[in-house]
Amino acid sequence: xxxxxxxxxxxxxxxxxxxxxxxxxxxxxxxxxxxxxxxxxxxxxxxxxxxxxxxxxxxxxxxxxxxxxxxxxxxxxxxxxxxxxxxxxxxxxxxxxxxxxxxxxxxxxxxxxxxxxxxxxxxxxxxxxxxxxx
Amino acid sequence: xxxxxxxxxxxxxxxxxxxxxxxxxxxxxxxxxxxxxxxxxxxxxxxxxxxxxxxxxxxxxxxxxxxxxxxxxxxxxxxxxxxxxxxxxxxxxxxxxxxxxxxxxxxxxxxxxxxxxxxxxxxxxxxxxxxxxxxxxxxxxxxxxxxxxxxxxxxxxxxxxxxxxxxxxxxxxxxxxxxxxxxxxxxxxxxxxxxxxxxxxxxxxxxxxxxxxxxxxxxxxxxxxxxxxxxxxxxxxxxxxxxxxxxxxxxxxxxxxxxxxxxxxxxxxxxxxxxxxxxxxxxxxxxxxxxxxxxxxxxxxxxxxxxxxxxxxxxxxxxxxxxxxxxxxxxxxxxxxxxxxxxxxxxxxxxxxxxxxxxxxxxxxxxxxxxxxxxxxxxxxxxxxxxxxxxxxxxxxxxxxxxxxxxxxxxxxxxxxxxxxxxxxxxxxxxxxxxxxxxxxxxxxxxxxxxxxxxxxxxxxxxxxxxxxxxxxxxxxxxxxxxxxxxxxxxxxxxxxxxxxxxxxxxxxxxxxxxxxxxxxxxxxxxxxxxxxxxxxxxxxxxxxxxxxxxxxxxxxxxxxxxxxxxxxxxxxxxxxxxxxxxxxxxxxxxxxxxxxxxxxxxxxxxxxxxxxxxxxxxxxxxxxxxxxxxxxxxxxxxxxxxxxxxxxxx
Numbered sequence: 087x088x089x090x091x092x093x094x095x096x097x098x099x100x101x102x103x104x105x106x107x108x109x110x111x112x113x114x115x116x117x118x119x120x121x122x123x124x125x126x127x128x129x130x131x132x133x134x135x136x137x138x139x140x141x142x143x144x145x146x147x148x149x150x151x152x153x154x155x156x157x158x159x160x161x162x163x164x165x166x167x168x169x170x171x172x173x174x175x176x177x178x179x180x181x182x183x184x185x186x187x188x189x190x191x192x193x194x195x196x197x198x199x200x201x202x203x204x205x206x207x208x209x210x211x212x213x214x215x216x217x218x219x220x
Numbered sequence: 221x222x223x224x225x226x227x228x229x230x231x232x233x234x235x236x237x238x239x240x241x242x243x244x245x246x247x248x249x250x251x252x253x254x255x256x257x258x259x260x261x262x263x264x265x266x267x268x269x270x271x272x273x274x275x276x277x278x279x280x281x282x283x284x285x286x287x288x289x290x291x292x293x294x295x296x297x298x299x300x301x302x303x304x305x306x307x308x309x310x311x312x313x314x315x316x317x318x319x320x321x322x323x324x325x326x327x328x329x330x331x332x333x334x335x336x337x338x339x340x341x342x343x344x345x346x347x348x349x350x351x352x353x354x355x356x357x358x359x360x361x362x363x364x365x366x367x368x369x370x371x372x373x374x375x376x377x378x379x380x381x382x383x384x385x386x387x388x389x390x391x392x393x394x395x396x397x398x399x400x401x402x403x404x405x406x407x408x409x410x411x412x413x414x415x416x417x418x419x420x421x422x423x424x425x426x427x428x429x430x431x432x433x434x435x436x437x438x439x440x441x442x443x444x445x446x447x448x449x450x451x452x453x454x455x456x457x458x459x460x461x462x463x464x465x466x467x468x469x470x471x472x473x474x475x476x477x478x479x480x481x482x483x484x485x486x487x488x489x490x491x492x493x494x495x496x497x498x499x500x501x502x503x504x505x506x507x508x509x510x511x512x513x514x515x516x517x518x519x520x521x522x523x524x525x526x527x528x529x530x531x532x533x534x535x536x537x538x539x540x541x542x543x544x545x546x547x548x549x550x551x552x553x554x555x556x557x558x559x560x561x562x563x564x565x566x567x568x569x570x571x572x573x574x575x576x577x578x579x580x581x582x583x584x585x586x587x588x589x590x591x592x593x594x595x596x597x598x599x600x601x602x603x604x605x606x607x608x609x610x611x612x613x614x615x616x617x618x619x620x621x622x623x624x625x626x627x628x629x630x631x632x633x634x635x636x637x638x639x640x641x642x643x644x645x646x647x648x649x650x651x652x653x654x655x656x657x658x659x660x661x662x663x664x665x666x667x668x669x670x671x672x673x674x675x676x677x678x679x680x681x682x683x684x685x686x687x688x689x690x691x692x693x694x695x696x697x698x699x700x701x702x703x704x705x706x707x708x709x710x711x712x713x714x715x716x717x718x719x720x721x722x723x724x725x726x727x728x729x730x731x732x733x734x735x736x737x738x739x740x741x742x743x744x745x746x747x748x749x750x751x752x753x754x755x756x757x758x759x760x761x762x763x764x765x766x767x768x769x770x771x772x773x774x775x776x777x778x779x780x781x782x783x784x785x786x787x788x789x790x791x792x793x794x795x796x797x798x799x800x801x802x803x804x805x806x807x808x809x810x811x812x813x814x815x816x817x818x819x820x821x822x823x824x825x826x827x828x829x830x831x832x833x834x835x836x837x838x839x840x841x842x843x844x845x846x847x848x849x850x851x852x853x854x855x856x857x858x859x860x861x862x863x864x865x866x867x868x869x870x871x
Contacts, residue, residue, distance in 0.1 A: 141461050142458075146461070147456070148456075182603060185604060193596060204584055216570065
C-alpha cells in the first residue's frame with residue numbers, strides 16, 4: 087500500500103520535475119546551416135519581443151520562452167515560410183504586442199502622425215524665424 | 221544610533237531648505253537688505269553639509285551591515301564584498317533618492333558659496349527655487365521612503381542583492397546619472413530665478429553654463445557606461461535596447477545638449493533668450509520624468525503602478541508641481557522678455573537653431589515612443605515600440621542635424637554667407653558622397669548603417685575644420701572641447717554603424733576539445749571547470765581563441781549560479797583588439813554532453829564607447845576652459861577694485 091502511494095506520488099511529481107529541467111528546444115541555441123536562412127531568421131528575431139523580459143527582443147534573451155520562440159522562428163524559416171507569415175502567426179497567438187515592427191493601425195497612428203507633425207513644425211519654425219532676414 | 225543621526229540630519233536639512241525658500245522669497249519682495257535674505261546663502265551651505273552627513277551615515281550602516289535597519293536587511297548581505305555593500309547603499313530606491321538629494325544639496329551649497337556674478341536679487345530667486353525643488357525631495361524621502369527606518373526585530377540575515385547588479389558598473393552608473401540630473405536642476409533653478417527677476421542676460425547664461433556642461437558630461441559618461449554595462453552584462457551583445465529606462469537617461473541628455481548650444485548663443489550673442497529658458501525647463505522636466513519612470517514601477521506595468529501608487533504618485537505630484545509651475549511662470553513672463561538679438565539664416569546662430577530644433581524633435585520622438593505604450597496600456601491595448609521604430613524615425617532628424625553640425629562651426633556669428641565657406645561645404649559634401657558610394661559598393665548593407673558609416677567619415681573630418689588656419693597653441697580650450705566632442709559623435713556613430721553592418725554571430729555546441737570559428741577568430745574549448753565564488757558557483761569554459769591563426773589567448777567565460785537570491789547569470793568575456801571585440805558567452809550543457817557557446821565578432825564596436833568618452837572629454841575641456849576664463853575675469857575685476865580703492869585712499 088505504502089509502495090503504491092510512493093509510486094503514485096512519484097508519478098505525479100514526475101511531470102513537474104520534468105517541466106523544470108526541460109532542455110531548451112533544439113534550435114533555441116543553434117543556428118540554421120544555411121547562412122541566408124539564418125540571416126533571415128536573425129532579422130525577424132530582432133523585431134520580435136521577448137514577452138517575459140523587459141524591452142528585449144527574443145534574439146537578446148536567455149528566457150526559456152524566448153528560446154522556444156527562436157526555435158519556432160528558425161524551424162519555420164527552414165521549412166520555407168516567409169518571415170511575414172511567421173510574424174502574423176506569432177501575432178495571432180500572442181497579440182500585436184509581440185512585434186516591434188511598427189505597423190500603422192487604429193491604435194498606433196499617433197506614432198507616425200506626431201513625427202510628421204514635428205517635421206511640419208520644424209519647417210514652420212525655420213520659415214518664421216528666417217523669412218524676414220534670409 | 222548611526223541611523224538616527226542620519227535621519228535627524230535629514231530633517232534639519234529639510235528645515236534649512238524651508239529657511240532658504242522663505243529667505244529667498246522675502247528678498248525678492250522686500251529687497252536684498254532684509255535680515256532673512258542674509259540667511260539664504262548660509263542656509264544652503266549648511267544644508268549641503270547636513271545632507272552629506274546623512275549620506276555618510278547611510279554608507280556606514282551598509283558598511284557594518286546593520287541588519288536592524290530595514291533598508292540594509294532588504295538589500296544587503298553579510299557575505300557580500302565590502303565594495304558591493306557600499307554600492308548597495310544606493311542600489312535601491314531609498315538610497316538612490318538620498319544620493320540624489322545629497323548631490324542636489326551639495327550643488328546648492330556650491331552656488332550659494334561661489335556664484336557672485338548675477339544680480340543679488342536673481343541669485344536669491346535662484347536659491348529660493350533651488351530650496352523649493354529640494355524641499356519636495358526631502359518630503360518625498362522623509363514621508364514615503366525613509367532610508368533609515370528600523371525593523372522592530374533585527375533580521376538574522378540580509379536578503380542579498382540582485383546578482384546582476386553585483387558589479388562595479390552599479391557602483392558608478394547611477395551616481396553619474398544623478399550628478400547629471402542634479403546639474404540640470406541647478407540650471408532649472410537659474411532659469412526660474414532669471415524669469416522671476418526678468419534678468420535673462422548673457423551673464424545668466426554664463427553662470428548657468430558650467431552647470432549644464434557638468435551635467436552634460438556626467439550624463440554622457442552615465443549613458444556610455446550604462447550602455448557598456450548592458451553590453452557585457454546581459455550577454456547577448458546588444459548595447460542599446462531603447463528600453464524605457466535607457467530612454468529615461470537619453471531624454472535629459474538630448475535636452476541638455478540642446479540647452480548647452482542655446483545657452484552658448486545667449487552667452488556670446490544675447491540671442492535666443494526665451495528659447496534657452498524654455499530648454500532649461502524642459503531639461504529638468506526630462507530628469508524628473510526619468511526619475512518618475514524608473515522609480516515609480518510604472519514601467520513593469522501600468523497596473524503594477526496602480527497596485528502601489530504611493531511613491532509614483534508622489535513623484536508625479538512633484539513633477540506636476542515643478543514643471544507645471546515653471547511652465548505657468550514661463551507663460552506669464554515669456555511675453556515680457558525680449559527675444560534678443562536677431563540673426564540671419566547663414567550664421568552660427570542659424571546653425572545652432574537647426575541643432576536645437578532637431579534635438580528637440582528627436583527628444584519628442586523618444587518621449588512619444590517611451591510614453592505611448594504606457595498610455596495605450598492604460599486602455600488595455602498593448603503595443604510594442606522598439607528599435608525598428610526609434611532607429612529610422614530618429615534618423616530622419618539626426619542625419620540632417622549631423623550635416624549642419626559638420627559645417628555650422630565654420631560660420632561666423634550674426635551674419636555670414638554660404639559663399640565664404642563654400643569650399644569647406646563642397647569638401648564635406650564630396651567626402652560624404654564618396655564614402656556613401658564606396659560603402660555601398662564594398663559592403664552594400666542596410667540603409668541606416670550605410671548612412672551612419674558615411675556620415676561618420678564626413679563629420680569626423682569636418683569636426684577638425686574649425687582648427688584650419690589657426691595657431692593650434694592659441695586655440696581656446698573651449699574650442700578644443702567643441703572639436704573633440706563633435707569628433708566623438710562621429711567616432712560613436714562609426715562604432716554603431718559598424719556594429720550594425722559587420723557583426724558576426726556564432727552559436728556552437730562543442731565537446732571538450734572541439735573547435736569552431738567566428739569571423740577571423742578560431743575558438744577551441746579546452747575544458748569546462750566548476751569553480752566557486754563567495755556567493756556563487758559557476759561552470760567556466762576554458763577557451764583558446766586566436767585571431768587569424770595567431771598566438772592563442774586563454775579566456776574563461778562563466779555561467780554562474782547565485783544562491784542569495786537564487787539566480788543564474790552569464791559572465792561574458794571580451795577580447796578587445798583595436799579593430800573590434802570578440803564576445804564569448806558560456807551557455808548550458810546539452811543532453812549529449814556538449815556545451816553551448818555564444819560567440820560574436822563585432823568589428824569596431826568599441827568605437828561606440830570611445831566616442832562617448834571623447835564627447836565627455838570635449839565637454840570637460842569646454843567646462844575647464846569656461847571656468848578658467850571666468851576665474852581670470854573675476855581676479856581681474858578684483859584687482860581693478862583693489863586699485864580703485866588704493867587710488868581713493870591715496871587721494
